[in-house]
Amino acid sequence: MNMDSSTALAADAHLIKAIQSGDERALSQLYRLHWPMVSHFVLQNSGSEDDARDVYQEGVMVFYEKVREGSLELSCQIKTYLYAVCRRLWLKRLTNKSRLHGVRLLDDDDYGPYLNTGAEDDLQEAEERDRRFATMSEALTHLGEPCRSLLEGFYLLDKSMQDLTAEHGYTNADTAKTQKYKCLTRLKKLFFASYKEA
Amino acid sequence: MQTEADYYALFEAYQRGELAAGARADLEARLSADPRLHQRYAEFDELTSTLRTYGERRRTRQTISDLHASMLAADEAPASESTSTGLTHSVNPMLRISRTEQKLRDFWNGHRATMGVAASVAVLAVFCTLLGLEWWRAAQTRPSQYGYTVMNREIAKLKQGQRAITAKLNGSAPAAPVIENKYSGTGFALTADGYMVTSSHVIQGADSLLIEGRDHQRYHAETVYSDVKHDLAILRIKDAKFDGFGRLPYTFKAGQADLGERVYTLGYPREDVVYGEGALSSRSGFNGDTAFYQVSIPVNPGNSGGPLLDAQGNLIGVVSGRQDDAQSAAFATKSSYLVRLVDSLKSKQPAQPYHLPRANQLAGAGRPQQLKRLQDFVFVVKVYE
Numbered sequence: 001m002n003m004d005s006s007t008a009l010a011a012d013a014h015l016i017k018a019i020q021s022g023d024e025r026a027l028s029q030l031y032r033l034h035w036p037m038v039s040h041f042v043l044q045n046s047g048s049e050d051d052a053r054d055v056y057q058e059g060v061m062v063f064y065e066k067v068r069e070g071s072l073e074l075s076c077q078i079k080t081y082l083y084a085v086c087r088r089l090w091l092k093r094l095t096n097k098s099r100l101h102g103v104r105l106l107d108d109d110d111y112g113p114y115l116n117t118g119a120e121d122d123l124q125e126a127e128e129r130d131r132r133f134a135t136m137s138e139a140l141t142h143l144g145e146p147c148r149s150l151l152e153g154f155y156l157l158d159k160s161m162q163d164l165t166a167e168h169g170y171t172n173a174d175t176a177k178t179q180k181y182k183c184l185t186r187l188k189k190l191f192f193a194s195y196k197e198a
Numbered sequence: 199m200q201t202e203a204d205y206y207a208l209f210e211a212y213q214r215g216e217l218a219a220g221a222r223a224d225l226e227a228r229l230s231a232d233p234r235l236h237q238r239y240a241e242f243d244e245l246t247s248t249l250r251t252y253g254e255r256r257r258t259r260q261t262i263s264d265l266h267a268s269m270l271a272a273d274e275a276p277a278s279e280s281t282s283t284g285l286t287h288s289v290n291p292m293l294r295i296s297r298t299e300q301k302l303r304d305f306w307n308g309h310r311a312t313m314g315v316a317a318s319v320a321v322l323a324v325f326c327t328l329l330g331l332e333w334w335r336a337a338q339t340r341p342s343q344y345g346y347t348v349m350n351r352e353i354a355k356l357k358q359g360q361r362a363i364t365a366k367l368n369g370s371a372p373a374a375p376v377i378e379n380k381y382s383g384t385g386f387a388l389t390a391d392g393y394m395v396t397s398s399h400v401i402q403g404a405d406s407l408l409i410e411g412r413d414h415q416r417y418h419a420e421t422v423y424s425d426v427k428h429d430l431a432i433l434r435i436k437d438a439k440f441d442g443f444g445r446l447p448y449t450f451k452a453g454q455a456d457l458g459e460r461v462y463t464l465g466y467p468r469e470d471v472v473y474g475e476g477a478l479s480s481r482s483g484f485n486g487d488t489a490f491y492q493v494s495i496p497v498n499p500g501n502s503g504g505p506l507l508d509a510q511g512n513l514i515g516v517v518s519g520r521q522d523d524a525q526s527a528a529f530a531t532k533s534s535y536l537v538r539l540v541d542s543l544k545s546k547q548p549a550q551p552y553h554l555p556r557a558n559q560l561a562g563a564g565r566p567q568q569l570k571r572l573q574d575f576v577f578v579v580k581v582y583e
Contacts (some may be wrong), residue, residue, distance in 0.1 A: 018476050024261070031265045032272075046307045057262050064258060083457075155246065156253030181203035181210075188245050 012078045019067050031060060034079050040084045047088060055093070059086040062126045073118055110131035132195065139190040147183035154180060202238075208281055209242045338403070362470070382463040383515070383580040384407065384504035385433060387541070389553050389562045390437040395536060396503030396579045397518050398424040399433050408580040409435060412471060412573050419579075423543060428489045428535045429518045431503075434542065434550065435580070446555035447571045448505070448513045452537045455514040457481060458547045461493055463530075464569065465504030466578040472568060474501070476526070478514075482528040484521060490529045491515050497528040503579060511560025511568055 018026035033058060044050035059082050066072035084195060125170065140148050146168055153159040161173050162182075170176040207270040210218050212225055228258055229236050247454030308315075387393070394409065401407060407419040455461070455478055461477040476495035483490025493506065497520050506515035515530030537554075544552050560568045 027261070028268070031262070032269050035266075035269065043307060046310065048304050048307075053266060057259070058268065060262055061255075061258060064262070065255075129251075130253075132248055133255055136248055136252050140499040151249065152253075155249035156256065158253070176413075177207065178203065182291050184206050184245065185202040188241060191245060191248075192241065 008077050012074070014104045015189065016067055016072070016074070019064065020070060020100060022182060027064065030078065034082050037079060040087065042090055045094070047090060047094075051090070051093070055086050058089055062086070062117065064123055065126070065129075066122055071123075081119055085123060088119060088123055135195045136191060138194065139187055142190050143187055146179075147186060150176070150180055150185055151187060205238060206242055209239055210246075213243075213246075219319075229250075251528060294492075308432060310558055313363075325420060330474075331534065356468070359446035370377075380465065381580045381581040381583075382500055383581070384500065384503040385577050386464075386503075386505040386513075387521070387575040387577075388432065390446055390555070391442050391550060392440060393422070393552060394419065394433040394577070395516055396431050396433060397429045397516060398426050398431040399429055399518075400503045400579055401433070401581055402426075403583055404581045404583045405470065408581060408582070409433070413509070422548075423539070425535075425539060428531050428539075430516060430531055430536060430539060432539070443575055445559075446575060447559040448511050449513045449555050449558045450511040450537050450540075451508075451533045454481065454532065454534060455491065455508055455512075458580075459514075461495065461506055461510045461514065462565070463495055463497070463501065463504045463506050464572055464576045465497070465517065466517040466576075467498035467500035471512075471573050471576065472501075476528075478508075479527070484519070489519060489535055492530055493528050493530055494526050495528050496526045501528075505572075506533075507560075507568075507578060511558050511563070511572075 011172055015030055017028055019058075029089070038056040039049070039052040039057065047055070062073070062083060062085055063078070114130070128188065140152065149163060150168060153164050154161070159167075161176060164170075165173045165176040168176065170179065208217075208225065212222065229239055298401065330577060381400065383396055385394045385400075387395035388395045401421055404421070404532065407421070409417040409419050411417075417435045417437045419433040419435050422434045424431040457478055457480070459477070459478045460479050462473065463471055464471055464474070474495040474497060476493050478491055479494045480492035482488050483492055491514070493504070493515075495506075495517075497517055498502075501517050502519065504517040505513050506517055508514050512533075514533045516533070516536060517530045519529050521527040521529070539552060540552050560571060563571075
């Protein structure tokens with residue numbers, strides 16, 4: 001048992017290192033490895049296959065972002081961490097859509113002490129970030145064209161200024177740049193207005 | 199005066215490290231000196247970094263959902279391969295579910311709790327109904343208690359059987375259908391002019407009563423009074439052509455009979471009159487009820503309401519029931535209660551006065567002689583519901 005968990009931890013550490021360096025195959029391996037666990041858990045707790053997929057992708061995203069930032073402090077195995085995150089996420093969705101107030105989940109004992117995994121804090125952080133992204137997405141929609149595609153092209157899709165100049169039909173890169181800064185000031189107003197209000 | 203956009207151009211150049219050393223030092227000095235400028239820079243930084251991480255997030259989401267799709271595709275490919283190449287490895291059963299089964303499973307998963315609750319409510323309702331019915335029926339057939347059977351007879355079955363046999367013997371079709379009585383018991387004359395006694399459970403729930411004597415003389419009767427507690431009922435014959443029973447040969451004992459006295463009864467547990475003999479075995483009845491005697495006479499359904507007499511021909515009780523789990527333990531209401539009941543009815547100005555017999559003509563006679571006289575005053579009480 002001890003040997004098992006220590007080898008598992010070693011394998012986890014290896015996997016995390018690989019994912020942090022941007023290895024897509026490692027992420028894919030991790031994704032496949034823990035999918036049956038989460039899908040089983042959600043299906044067992046009155047969820048559908050689609051619910052399971054949503055919850056799992058959300059959970060993996062939290063994990064992945066923490067790994068990429070290098071701020072993941074893992075005190076347990078990856079599968080326990082993922083189980084805890086997905087469990088929390090699913091509980092939240094269930095409570096939201098359920099008329100019954102007390103929702104009780106059937107747990108798999110194999111994935112053991114899912115509390116104190118640090119998952120709660122990470123999730124809260126992720127939710128805060130989600131809220132920020134939602135506000136940003138809304139602000140971008142309100143911004144209108146051509147500001148939106150200009151900013152999205154530059155910041156979100158990492159296009160070069162030259163490409164964008166050609167795409168939007170500006171006479172030169174400087175005009176495009178000036179336009180971009182103007183758009184940014186407008187976006188700033190929209191974003192901070194609704195973000196602080198929320 | 200610089201516009202906001204100009205500042206943004208400056209900030210961006212600063213972040214990218216495109217500013218000349220002099221300009222950079224100048225900007226840094228201004229940032230630390232001017233809190234408003236610093237605030238502006240912080241907002242610019244937050245905005246652009248949010249934009250960049252948002253882009254990052256969208257790419258990650260895409261990557262992960264691609265992962266899911268490729269995982270499903272990878273899982274399906276070997277599954278279909280294995281069917282063609284003959285099972286080389288086990289197939290994930292989750293993916294082999296048909297669409298309808300999947301739907302059923304989803305439905306079951308979604309409504310498991312609700313269906314559980316519904317099922318238990320249904321089961322509960324069924325049991326409550328059954329229990330309630332049982333309870334209601336038990337309440338209907340008082341004074342039967344646990345282990346105590348009242349002796350009225352469910353005659354319909356017996357009679358139908360007998361009719362069938364007679365019909366077979368005679369080789370003739372049965373007569374036009376008559377309304378069959380449901381229960382029958384025994385009753386006996388209380389006064390010469392038409393009052394009768396039987397057990398109250400015999401006539402319980404009766405629509406109409408028919409009295410039938412040994413000579414198949416039939417009379418209609420009505421209930422005058424019914425005392426459920428002592429299991430006594432007073433009937434009165436209401437036929438116009440009825441002209442009295444004649445002189446009653448027995449008297450009603452007002453006191454109590456003694457333990458061990460020889461007693462006997464006449465009754466109609468079947469079509470013919472049946473004699474039963476025994477001794478008075480206790481001066482209290484079922485569960486110590488002092489309104490009853492216990493007698494060691496074998497009684498059967500139909501004996502209820504029959505007279506209980508002692509050796510001298512005094513009427514000492516009215517047969518009521520028996521105990522199921524004891525050998526030949528029958529119970530009879532004490533005649534003292536009957537006498538008291540008649541006394542109380544007398545004071546209520548009855549339609550017809552009660553003249554209880556005073557002289558006992560049975561004393562001293564042999565048992566067959568006693569019975570010969572007695573059986574003209576013992577009747578079948580037929581109950582129609």
